[in-house]
Amino acid sequence: MKATYAAVAVCVIAAIGFAAGAAPPLQFVLGAIVPYAAIAIFLAGIAWRMVRWARTPVPFRITATCGQQKSLPFIRHAKLDNPFTTAGVIGRMALEVLLFRSLFRNTKSELRPGPRLVFGEEKLLWLGAIAFHYSFLIIFLRHLRFFLEPVPGFVTALEAIDGFFQVSAPVIYLTDGLIIAALGYLLLRRFTNPMMRYVSLFTDYFALFLLLGLAGSGILLRYFVRGELLPVKQLAMGIVTFSPVVPAGISALFFVHLLMLSTLIAWFPFSKLMHMGGIFLSPTRNLANNNRAKRHVNVWNYPVKVHTYQEWEHEFHDKIVAAGLPLDEVKNG
Amino acid sequence: MAEATPKPDQLVQIDYRPPKRDWLEPSAEFRKGTFCYSALPKNLQYLDLPNPREWQPFDKDWKLPENWKEIILKGLKERVEKYRSFRLFMDICVRCGACADKCHFYIGSGDPKNMPVLRAELIRSVYRRYFTPAGKMFGSLVGARDLTVKVLKEWFYYFYQCTECRRCSVFCPYGIDTAEITMIARELLNLVGCNINWVLEPAANCFRTGNHLGIQPHGFKDSIDFAVDELEELTGIRVEAPIMKKGAEVLLIVPSADYFGTPHYYTLLGYLVLLHETGLDYTFSAFASEGGNFGLFTSHEMIKRLNAKIYQEAKRLGVKWILGGECGHMWRVMHQYMDTMNGPADFLEVPVSPVTGTRFGHAASTKMIHIAEFTADLIAHNKLKLDPRRNDHWRVTYHDSCNTSRAMGILEEPRYILKNVCRNFFEMPENTIREQTFCCGSGSGLGTDENLEMRLRGGLPRANAVKYVKDRHGVNVLTCMCAIDKATLPGLLEYWVPGVEVAGVHELVGNAIVMEGEKRTTDLRGQPFVEEVAATHA
Numbered sequence: 001m002k003a004t005y006a007a008v009a010v011c012v013i014a015a016i017g018f019a020a021g022a023a024p025p026l027q028f029v030l031g032a033i034v035p036y037a038a039i040a041i042f043l044a045g046i047a048w049r050m051v052r053w054a055r056t057p058v059p060f061r062i063t064a065t066c067g068q069q070k071s072l073p074f075i076r077h078a079k080l081d082n083p084f085t086t087a088g089v090i091g092r093m094a095l096e097v098l099l100f101r102s103l104f105r106n107t108k109s110e111l112r113p114g115p116r117l118v119f120g121e122e123k124l125l126w127l128g129a130i131a132f133h134y135s136f137l138i139i140f141l142r143h144l145r146f147f148l149e150p151v152p153g154f155v156t157a158l159e160a161i162d163g164f165f166q167v168s169a170p171v172i173y174l175t176d177g178l179i180i181a182a183l184g185y186l187l188l189r190r191f192t193n194p195m196m197r198y199v200s201l202f203t204d205y206f207a208l209f210l211l212l213g214l215a216g217s218g219i220l221l222r223y224f225v226r227g228e229l230l231p232v233k234q235l236a237m238g239i240v241t242f243s244p245v246v247p248a249g250i251s252a253l254f255f256v257h258l259l260m261l262s263t264l265i266a267w268f269p270f271s272k273l274m275h276m277g278g279i280f281l282s283p284t285r286n287l288a289n290n291n292r293a294k295r296h297v298n299v300w301n302y303p304v305k306v307h308t309y310q311e312w313e314h315e316f317h318d319k320i321v322a323a324g325l326p327l328d329e330v331k332n333g
Numbered sequence: 334m335a336e337a338t339p340k341p342d343q344l345v346q347i348d349y350r351p352p353k354r355d356w357l358e359p360s361a362e363f364r365k366g367t368f369c370y371s372a373l374p375k376n377l378q379y380l381d382l383p384n385p386r387e388w389q390p391f392d393k394d395w396k397l398p399e400n401w402k403e404i405i406l407k408g409l410k411e412r413v414e415k416y417r418s419f420r421l422f423m424d425i426c427v428r429c430g431a432c433a434d435k436c437h438f439y440i441g442s443g444d445p446k447n448m449p450v451l452r453a454e455l456i457r458s459v460y461r462r463y464f465t466p467a468g469k470m471f472g473s474l475v476g477a478r479d480l481t482v483k484v485l486k487e488w489f490y491y492f493y494q495c496t497e498c499r500r501c502s503v504f505c506p507y508g509i510d511t512a513e514i515t516m517i518a519r520e521l522l523n524l525v526g527c528n529i530n531w532v533l534e535p536a537a538n539c540f541r542t543g544n545h546l547g548i549q550p551h552g553f554k555d556s557i558d559f560a561v562d563e564l565e566e567l568t569g570i571r572v573e574a575p576i577m578k579k580g581a582e583v584l585l586i587v588p589s590a591d592y593f594g595t596p597h598y599y600t601l602l603g604y605l606v607l608l609h610e611t612g613l614d615y616t617f618s619a620f621a622s623e624g625g626n627f628g629l630f631t632s633h634e635m636i637k638r639l640n641a642k643i644y645q646e647a648k649r650l651g652v653k654w655i656l657g658g659e660c661g662h663m664w665r666v667m668h669q670y671m672d673t674m675n676g677p678a679d680f681l682e683v684p685v686s687p688v689t690g691t692r693f694g695h696a697a698s699t700k701m702i703h704i705a706e707f708t709a710d711l712i713a714h715n716k717l718k719l720d721p722r723r724n725d726h727w728r729v730t731y732h733d734s735c736n737t738s739r740a741m742g743i744l745e746e747p748r749y750i751l752k753n754v755c756r757n758f759f760e761m762p763e764n765t766i767r768e769q770t771f772c773c774g775s776g777s778g779l780g781t782d783e784n785l786e787m788r789l790r791g792g793l794p795r796a797n798a799v800k801y802v803k804d805r806h807g808v809n810v811l812t813c814m815c816a817i818d819k820a821t822l823p824g825l826l827e828y829w830v831p832g833v834e835v836a837g838v839h840e841l842v843g844n845a846i847v848m849e850g851e852k853r854t855t856d857l858r859g860q861p862f863v864e865e866v867a868a869t870h871a
Contacts, residue, residue, distance in 0.1 A: 052420075053420060053421055056415070056420050056421075057415060057416070057417060058416075059415065059416060060669060060670055061669060061673065062513060062669055063669075064503060064508055064739055064740070065739055065740060065741060066739070066742075067742060067767075068742055068745050069741055069742030069743055070695055071693075071706050071746065072691070072706060072709060072713065072746070075709070075749065081768070082742040096506070096508075102431075102503065102505060103429075103431055103504070105503065105504050105769075106431050107434075107764055109434045109794075111345065111440065115793070117798075119762070119764040119765075125429065125431060129429070129506070189430075194349075194350055195351055195430065195448065196430050196433075197351075198351035198445050198451075199428050199430065199433075199448065199450050200428060201428065201476040202475060202476070203467075203475050204427070270465070270466060270467050272425060272426065272428075275425040275427055275507055278424060278425035279425070279506070281417065281421055282421060282425075283417060284418070284502055285507075285508035289741075290695070291668050291669050291673075291698075291699070292697070292698060292699040292701065293695050293698055294697075294698055295673065295676050295677050295699075298673050298674070304634050304637050306637075306638050306641040306645075307540050307642070309642070309645055312542075312543060312620050313620075315541075316550050319549055319551045320550045323550055323553075323554040324554070325551075325554055325576055325619060326577050326578075
């Protein structure tokens with residue numbers, strides 16, 4: 001049901017894009033006003049979220065240690081999985097952000113008769129995640145062709161690599177296939193695994209459908225509904241140079257693509273997609289496990305009611321004496 | 334064991350299919366054997382905690398304060414603003430499901446709300462509803478729900494069904510730590526007086542007497558004296574075990590179970606052997622007579638309140654540094670909270686082993702080291718006369734406790750020690766040890782008998798890995814460095830893998846150390862050494 005709602009929501013966005021994109025007076029709304037609004041929401045929203053996270057104190061150093069601590073010289077210290085220094089933390093974070101280190105550990109447990117609990121490799125989720133994120137990144141960078149003039153060398157180079165398997169004209173980009181496959185897998189997982197289905201929310205499906213719609217419309221534009229590229233570039237350049245224009249001759253499908261993108265970036269700061277920024281601030285990962293070597297200060301540390309030694313001695317005075325244990329000298333003398 | 338406890342073959346009939354109804358609908362069935370009883374009012378009163386009253390989780394009316402909802406929401410807001418961890422963990426989960434089958438309670442119960450992702454969603458859904466624009470506008474469509482009494486009951490059930498072991502956090506791509514979420518959820522529950530006795534009674538005892546078991550100074554002295562006597566009978570050597578000795582070099586802090594529980598007690602004997610042989614100038618304290626800290630399972634404030642005595646006593650006694658015994662959650666507190674909460678300990682000195690001269694620079698600020706670090710260093714410097722054959726009657730495996738592995742990383746020190754003090758050491762499968770270790774299922778204050786069925790379920794993954802090494806290598810002892818493990822694993826293993834004992838690492842150390850002038854024919858449990866060894870030492 002949640003998946004259906006999400007699919008319907010994305011279809012409605014597509015339909016609006018298509019209808020408005022086919023009506024020239026509304027094209028300017030979709031081609032200029034909506035993107036600007038979306039970008040503004042995106043930037044303001046991200047700043048708001050990041051600043052709010054960053055301004056929230058980190059009272060305790062609660063590193064999750066995933067390897068041997070630094071202690072004695074003859075014991076090999078796991079510098080990345082249990083970092084002791086800032087350099088170690090940077091290494092750990094780089095592994096997390098660039099290679100999804102923690103997800104790579106994933107296993108699958110299965111209770112067999114006996115009972116025998118067995119653990120199997122489960123790298124598909126990691127693979128799907130890596131494939132999606134890197135495809136998205138490369139596709140995003142490839143799109144810089146539309147926003148920059150002259151087109152930077154690295155964009156052209158990226159296109160050349162991505163289009164390495166030149167089997168047809170236009171060149172088929174590897175990432176176009178990969179992103180669909182990865183998103184398809186991530187979606188299928190939520191459908192077919194009963195537990196995943198149980199935990200998934202409308203927003204989980206919405207994100208996947210929206211990304212699929214975005215990628216799908218892009219693929220249609222590139223390989224099937226091939227229109228003039230020049231007006232699209234003019235539109236894109238118009239946006240980045242703050243002189244928006246909507247030239248004639250742009251297909252309605254393009255506006256579907258653009259509206260989906262606008263939706264994605266406007267929704268981004270309010271959604272789980274903010275994990276992109278949040279991961280950098282995660283206290284279990286971005287703090288060195290040097291608690292005992294270096295004092296971590298809690299900015300809101302406050303005095304609490306404690307039971308002092310003097311109170312304790314007062315209460316148990318006779319028993320302490322009877323047991324022959326020493327009383328505190330101050331009190332004694 | 335309670336009569337109603339199902340047999341192992343019944344318990345493993347686990348249904349992993351999720352129920353039909355949406356998880357947003359609160360569900361908590363307080364079935365006997367799967368939850369802990371409420372805290373007695375006297376314990377709340379002693380600790381000045383709100384809403385002391387007679388009630389039980391299965392009661393319809395929980396006698397909540399009239400404005401309970403307001404209290405919880407205010408508390409939630411306050412904590413979202415005070416803990417970046419909590420705010421972030423509320424915000425960024427993508428529900429990828431990597432954590433789902435990492436939880437021992439999920440594996441053992443099949444209850445989807447024991448998947449860490451859903452455990453967190455129980456509170457996240459309320460956070461969304463009251464603190465996020467999307468949740469306020471779209472409600473259940475975006476996974477937001479109203480805070481109701483049923484939701485509160487569900488929190489109680491599931492947040493006292495998490496042992497704060499952090500195994501899920503190891504696998505989370507963003508490091509979302511369910512322990513942190515559970516800790517804060519329990520703080521919120523405490524604001525309206527919903528707490529369990531197995532946590533609050535030890536906490537109240539600890540506040541009053543200095544230790545969880547409520548042992549008063551004379552009782553403490555008796556226990557230590559008894560251990561000294563017993564050790565003399567076993568070895569022929571009378572060791573010194575000073576209590577409250579001012580000016581000693583080192584303050585020794587151990588979990589109270591070490592001097593009052595079995596098999597912990599043999600570990601205590603092991604310490605006594607070790608400290609005697611090294612000639613360390615140390616002292617116990619009847620005031621700081623507890624390393625464990627059930628504040629960790631109550632609230633951050635309670636951690637600080639119970640932990641304060643450690644530095645206070647170190648200062649009063651004028652010691653140079655602190656040595657800590659074998660305990661799991663105690664070390665989470667000593668390692669990750671103590672210095673921040675009650676430091677700086679600038680009146681102490683950086684720990685230096687008087688035997689080897691090693692300076693423990695990694696503890697330069699807290700001034701407290703783990704006894705396994707101390708012992709491993711001694712062994713590496715060849716300062717102990719060891720006869721590992723004296724542990725030949727044991728075929729040994731090692732269980733990493735959750736807190737020391739995932740909130741500290743003391744993984745190799747105990748292994749290094751064990752390999753030097755015994756000759757038959759076997760690791761459990763790699764997905765069940767070190768940072769991936771499985772909880773005993775009774776941590777974070779859930780180790781009470783009324784909760785036995787859930788503990789047995791939660792302990793299944795650990796026990797199953799023990800069974801693997803028992804079947805394969807004939808392992809007959811599970812060593813560990815955690816007082817809760819030592820208290821609860823014997824029963825757990827008896828249920829799932831009969832024939833495997835539980836022992837502390839320093840029990841085996843105590844067996845292997847050849848004491849100067851000793852007369853020993855048995856191990857610390859009084860079991861005779863195997864013949865060949867006995868002949869050598871007679």
